[in-house]
Amino acid sequence: RIVYVNGEYLPEEDAKISVFDRGFLFADGVYEVTSVLNGKLVDFDGHAKRLQRSLDELDMPNPVTFEELLEINRELIARNGLEEGGVYLQITRGAADRDFAYPANPKPTIVLFTLVMNISGSPKAETGLKVISIEDQRWGRRDIKTVQLLYPSMGKMMAKAAGADDAWMVEEGVVTEGTSNNAYIVTRDGKIVTRQLSNAILHGITRAAVLRMAEEAQMVVEERPFTIEEAQNAAEAFITSATTFVTPVVEIDGATLGDGAPGPIAKRLREIYMDEARAKAI
Numbered sequence: 001r002i003v004y005v006n007g008e009y010l011p012e013e014d015a016k017i018s019v020f021d022r023g024f025l026f027a028d029g030v031y032e033v034t035s036v037l038n039g040k041l042v043d044f045d046g047h048a049k050r051l052q053r054s055l056d057e058l059d060m061p062n063p064v065t066f067e068e069l070l071e072i073n074r075e076l077i078a079r080n081g082l083e084e085g086g087v088y089l090q091i092t093r094g095a096a097d098r099d100f101a102y103p104a105n106p107k108p109t110i111v112l113f114t115l116v117m118n119i120s121g122s123p124k125a126e127t128g129l130k131v132i133s134i135e136d137q138r139w140g141r142r143d144i145k146t147v148q149l150l151y152p153s154m155g156k157m158m159a160k161a162a163g164a165d166d167a168w169m170v171e172e173g174v175v176t177e178g179t180s181n182n183a184y185i186v187t188r189d190g191k192i193v194t195r196q197l198s199n200a201i202l203h204g205i206t207r208a209a210v211l212r213m214a215e216e217a218q219m220v221v222e223e224r225p226f227t228i229e230e231a232q233n234a235a236e237a238f239i240t241s242a243t244t245f246v247t248p249v250v251e252i253d254g255a256t257l258g259d260g261a262p263g264p265i266a267k268r269l270r271e272i273y274m275d276e277a278r279a280k281a282i
């Protein structure tokens with residue numbers, strides 16, 4: 001694989017980062033994953049804007065312009081012959097003497113690499129996911145997409161140990177989001193419910209697109225918190241993220257939703273999302 005590091009395209013084994021990089025020592029870095037369909041980027045604009053917001057919230061300089069970033073993404077897709085999957089991007093505050101305070105003149109590190117994934121034909125889209133609930137023990141600024149992903153990794157391991165696919169995190173009795181996705185239910189009267197935006201969750205780029213498409217398709221959307229009990233009694237549930245698009249959830253803490261098969265609203269939203277993603281990818 002050819003990866004991009006600070007201005008250079010290199011074979012992955014030749015790419016090196018300092019042991020003093022603050023991304024490594026302090027998780028002082030942010031990231032994005034943009035999906036790729038037919039060799040083209042899905043919602044690049046949304047991901048680039050959220051990247052800038054994450055950097056701004058952390059007073060971290062952006063080493064690339066919007067146009068440069070697009071060019072790097074395209075070059076990497078071309079050099080790796082990527083048809084379907086994603087581009088992972090990470091920017092850290094760079095190498096500096098180890099000090100909790102930020103360095104006065106940071107030299108950010110930027111890394112991009114491609115990921116091969118079958119997103120459009122994922123078997124989980126047909127069978128649906130099983131999720132468990134766990135306590136949300138992450139820090140309080142989940143709206144910033146930092147590389148501090150240890151608790152979500154622990155959550156994935158807890159899900160695996162329980163024979164499930166993922167974990168939905170619960171804070172003060174209500175669901176925040178999945179370990180790496182936004183969480184939704186569909187009420188028995190057909191309303192799509194997902195938690196409102198705040199610092200408690202990541203402002204998903206797929207979430208924004210899917211909610212807009214749901215409203216355009218005359219579906220009713222309610223942005224409010226919901227409990228695990230409400231989710232277990234819902235007609236349907238699903239998740240969204242750049243690497244899963246819309247994927248149905250069919251079991252929550254052992255309780256089967258409906259007849260245990262992916263629901264019609266989740267299936268329809270997945271189709272609508274994929275059609276638009278394909279048509280608008282750049």
Ligand code: PLP
Nearest residue numbers: 180181182202204205206241242
């Ligand atoms: N929530 C969390 C915690 C995530 O890590 C992610 C994606 O990585 C999402 C939600 C979904 O965001 P997006 O749709 O922008 O991929």
